[in-house]
Amino acid sequence: MIQPGIEDAIKKIVQSTLNLPESEIDSSTNLRDLPGVESIKILRIVASLEKKFDVRLDDQVVFRVSTIEELAGAVSKLVEERRTP
Amino acid sequence: MNKTHIQPERMRRLVTDYIERWETKPWGAVDIPWEQLQADRLTETQGSAIRFVTLIEDHVPGYIQDVLKHFPADESVSPSQFMHNRELFRFFMRWAQEEDRHADVFGRYQVRAGIQSEEALHAELCRQGRKTWRFPRELPVQIFTYTVIQEKATQLYYQMLGRAVDEPVLKVLLNRIQKDEARHFAFYASILEAYIEELGQDILPAIQEVLHSFKMPLAEQLDNYWRWSLEVSDAAGGYDHTAAYTELVRVVQRAANASSSSQKLADWVRAVRAT
Numbered sequence: 001m002i003q004p005g006i007e008d009a010i011k012k013i014v015q016s017t018l019n020l021p022e023s024e025i026d027s028s029t030n031l032r033d034l035p036g037v038e039s040i041k042i043l044r045i046v047a048s049l050e051k052k053f054d055v056r057l058d059d060q061v062v063f064r065v066s067t068i069e070e071l072a073g074a075v076s077k078l079v080e081e082r083r084t085p
Numbered sequence: 086m087n088k089t090h091i092q093p094e095r096m097r098r099l100v101t102d103y104i105e106r107w108e109t110k111p112w113g114a115v116d117i118p119w120e121q122l123q124a125d126r127l128t129e130t131q132g133s134a135i136r137f138v139t140l141i142e143d144h145v146p147g148y149i150q151d152v153l154k155h156f157p158a159d160e161s162v163s164p165s166q167f168m169h170n171r172e173l174f175r176f177f178m179r180w181a182q183e184e185d186r187h188a189d190v191f192g193r194y195q196v197r198a199g200i201q202s203e204e205a206l207h208a209e210l211c212r213q214g215r216k217t218w219r220f221p222r223e224l225p226v227q228i229f230t231y232t233v234i235q236e237k238a239t240q241l242y243y244q245m246l247g248r249a250v251d252e253p254v255l256k257v258l259l260n261r262i263q264k265d266e267a268r269h270f271a272f273y274a275s276i277l278e279a280y281i282e283e284l285g286q287d288i289l290p291a292i293q294e295v296l297h298s299f300k301m302p303l304a305e306q307l308d309n310y311w312r313w314s315l316e317v318s319d320a321a322g323g324y325d326h327t328a329a330y331t332e333l334v335r336v337v338q339r340a341a342n343a344s345s346s347s348q349k350l351a352d353w354v355r356a357v358r359a360t
């Protein structure tokens with residue numbers, strides 16, 4: 001279950017990191033297919049996300065996720081786990 | 086792809102040329118002006134970058150053990166392949182010596198600059214150095230493609246880091262090391278060009294496979310690699326190893342155009358640029 005707001009926050013980070021207009025970013029688009037993307041930029045996106053949501057994604061997740069939707073799912077899971085006592 | 090390697094005589098010429106140039110550029114830890122070290126001019130991120138590159142350089146026993154397996158010099162190969170591999174061995178010995186020197190001076194630098202103690206340094210080198218690393222591809226031409234990219238990427242990194250630092254001894258060190266890496270790149274590029282000229286453009290897809298799966302050495306072995314590599318990139322003003330791909334394209338274009346120009350090459354370049 002994706003937490004409200006997380007997907008939009010990721011889109012904003014992707015938008016500013018890749019310097020792309022909002023219209024080019026769709027939740028189901030493979031991040032590696034976006035214009036101007038390089039592996040290091042994807043890592044920068046993940047690093048920004050970790051900082052923003054105060055989470056630490058597993059390396060396997062970082063290298064496996066391909067879409068914003070998947071990334072939002074992985075972050076949501078960690079945020080939820082943190083809230084659960 | 087029937088032919089798997091270039092003529093041994095050509096390999097001999099290329100290695101001899103490298104050795105003649107190498108033997109005019111010797112240097113070592115004693116040539117570094119350690120007394121000029123000003124550790125307070127080093128940032129924390131730059132210190133972290135030096136720890137990172139020390140680990141990469143210090144992995145040379147692992148690199149050399151693996152590369153020699155790909156170029157055996159024994160009865161398992163034909164006489165021609167043996168001679169090719171025997172000549173290449175002369176280069177590998179010198180290459181390993183240079184990489185080992187880089188690890189040595191970076192290690193000494195860490196201790197002298199107070200980045201970490203000698204005990205902590207050796208503990209870190211041992212923990213990470215024992216991990217097994219393998220070339221991601223098997224064919225000789227793929228190993229040379231990998232090394233072309235990796236040596237160029239490393240040279241570019243040291244160049245950028247050298248520009249970003251204020252600490253004078255580290256500047257000297259990075260300048261010397263980046264020159265070594267530039268010669269390694271030039272050697273591997275000359276081998277790759279020879280392979281393309283002798284084996285023809287049918288080997289282009291094998292070269293491209295390397296790019297598709299390219300990861301810098303130890304990307305899967307070092308703890309916390311990708312987070313650390315971002316910090317290392319920032320220390321050098323936003324370095325990105327994929328800049329080295331452009332150099333690979335130049336090498337391949339030069340070699341392929343020398344043998345014959347074709348649509349195959351144009352398609353290849355287009356595909357690489359999209360990588």
